[in-house]
Amino acid sequence: MDPIQEFQHLQTRRHFFGKTATGIGVAALASLLDRDGARVTAAETKPGEGVLTKPHLPQKAKRVIYLFMSGGPSQLDLFDYKPTMKEWFDKDLPESVRMGQRLTTMTSGQKRFPIAPSMFKFKQQGQSGAWISELLPNFATVADDVSFIKSVHTEAINHDPAITYIQTGHQQPGRPSLGAWLSYGLGRMNDSLPAFVVLHSSWSARRDAQALYSRLWGTGFLPSVHAGVSLRSKGDPVLYLSNPPGVSRKSRRNVLDALAQLNRKQEEAFGDPEINTRIQQYEMAYRMQASVPDLVDISGESSKVRDLYGPEVTTPGTFAANCLLARRMIERDVRCVQIFHRGWDQHGALPRDIRLQTRDIDRPMTGLIKDLKSRGLLEDTLVVWGGEFGRTIYSQGTLTKSNYGRDHHPRCYTMWMAGGGIKPGVTHGKTDEFSYNVVENPVHIHDLNATILHCLGIDHERLTYRFQGRDFRLTDVHGHVVNEVLA
Structure with a gap:
């Protein structure tokens, strides 16, 4: 040619x-x-900068740690105490409560919907008097540091669309994730580490768990430089981080310089912003060769600190190890750290499995809050905990006093937040006596995401990206900030 x-x-x-x-x-x-203090195009920003010239709002939090419990943890067995349900054991859920609401295919064929009260004891904790299950004895000690939202709800009833929905603001794949929006809007604070890092945790229930696809921390239509970087627990934390045998750091630097020249010529010829993204990613990978080994090496942590997170903190890939890594990343000004913990989809054998799952998370997430607080980092770090939906009051399958399962329940569930911008010791929202419907202060997942952005100084209606002829945002065309939980 x-x-x-x-x-x-x-x-x-x-x-x-x-x-x-x-x-x-x-x-x-x-x-x-450029009326809102935001640059019009991401192409005009320098590497690592966000499109906002300054936050829209006073910035209470600079960073966020999102502890995501994939599968839908049971609010009934952890936080939403319903003592009157003991009198309803094995009685059918009244139709006046369900009101013909949508069911999953797992229970739509059941002839009965027998009520399964939680078999676990609850106690009010701290000065706030928050109800917390005996499954979380360590977490009970920080009850006054967190804000519980008991009225979270969503329309999605199956896992993949529900997780996609809360992570990206839409049930269908293709939208940017929360962490990608934060990276796009605010940029990164550390030139040697990504703005958005993702950690995957092992889980003790050892049952099959829902797959987690990379689009959950992807960028959708945003420049791909804002995607979450997923760290591995074995081998190199990031693939190809180490130089191949026979390749020195100087040689790699020379290769990158030559490659950058070629990429810049391509960018001049075609104007494709993804070429600049490629250049930035190569440079970040080079800098991460020095920063990541130091990040993941916890040998310098004191025994007192390790003890906060529990005995599994030295086992890579555990929730405990990931919580300590998250604190180390926050110290190094990583903008967003997301920790996934799977195995919460407990349709059967819930009492056995939830004991294992809470054993994984109770001490580490408590240690994380205490560790952040002792270092003065909780003041400007937002910690979020929750899943994609809750669980039903009625049992799926066989019900006995010592064994039951629960189906998916999007109508109401509990999440908690702590740290930067959040009022501690608050319980917001209320469900009916069956934990089936919200009766006070409903909080949609769009409202939750709007509140997270607000804490980081972002007006959720003003951080937008134009794609295919319209302006998109994390909260789509919805969402209100939950002012009652703000400090």
């Missing part, structure tokens, strides 16, 4: 508009549209 033919072949409509998009017309348009 001669040069003229090659040019005609490559001169697609996308390349034409990509090249002309940097002209004087866009510069004029930018001056008109």
Whole structure:
């Protein structure tokens, strides 16, 4: 193919508009549209910067740690105490409570919906008097540091759309995740580590668990540089972090410099922003060669600190190890750390499995809060805990006093928040006596995400990205900040 033919072949409509998009017309348009303190295009930002020239609001939190319990933890057995249900054991859930609401295919064929009261004891904890299950004895000691939201609800009733919904603001794949929006809006604070890091935890229930796809920490239509970087628990924390045998750090630097020159020539020719993303990612990977080994090496942590997180803290990939890593990342100004813990989909044998799951998380998440607080980091670090939905008051399958299972329940469930921007010792929202419907202060997952952004100084209605002819945002066209839980 001669040069003229090659040019005609490559001169697609996308390349034409990509090249002309940097002209004087866009510069004029930018001056008109930059009303909210945000740059119009991500291409105008320097590597690592966010599109916001400054936060929209006073920034109470600079960083966020999101502890996500994949599968739907039972609010009835952890936080939403319903003592009157003991009198309802094995009685059918009244139709006046269910009101024909949607069921999953797992229980829609059941002839009965027998009520399964929690078999676990509850006690009010701290000065706030928050009800906490005996399954979380360590967490009970920080009850006054957190704010419980007992009226969270969602429309999604199955795992994948529900997790996708709370993570990206839409049930269908293709939208940016919360961490990607934070990276896009605020940028990174550490040049040697990504703005958004994801950690996956082993789980003790040892049952099959819902798959977690990379789109849950992906960027959708945002530049891919804002995607979460998933650290591995075995081998190199990031693939290809180490140099191959025979390749020195200096040689790798020379290769990257030459590659960057070639990529810049491509970017000049085609105006594709993903080429700049590629350059940034290569550079970040090079810097991470020095920063990541230091990050994951906990040998310098004192025995007192390790004891906060429990005996599994030295086992890579455990929830305990990941909680300590999250604190180390926050110290190094990573913007968003998300820890996934799977195995909470307890349709049967819930009493056995939830004991194992809470044993995984109770001491580490408590230690995380105490550790952050002792270092003065909790003041500007937001910690969020929760799953994609809750569980039903009625049992799925066989019900006995010592064994039961619970189906998915999107109508109401409990999440908690602590730290930067959150009022401690608050319980917000209320469910009916069956923990089936919200009766006071409903909080949709869009409201939850709006509140998280608010704590980080972002007006959820003003952080947008134009794609396919419309402006998108994390909360779609919904969401209200939950002011009652704000400090």
